[in-house]
Amino acid sequence: MHITNISDTDVSVSGNVLYATGNTAVIANRLPLPSGSSFELLEIPQVFQPNDIVNLQGFNTAGTATSNLLQAIYSYETFTG
Secondary structure (H helix, E strand, C coil), X not given: CEEEECCCCCEEEEEEEECCCCCEEEEEEEEEXXXXXXXXXXXXXXXXXXXXXXXXXXXXXXXXXECCCEEEECCCCCCCC
């Protein structure tokens, strides 16, 4: 998962995975992301089920949850069998 700050200010990023089983795992907690920069949030391959949900939230410099701060690119492979 590649996360990019598309705003003109520094932001922070939080995220979690809500598994279909009802469990939640934190994958980021207010990680700083300067304006225009990006990083790989999940570098190690993860196994997700079809109903698992990845949640991301960007926060402005005041710490307020704000939309339109981030761009996320996911790459995935589907295995059947």
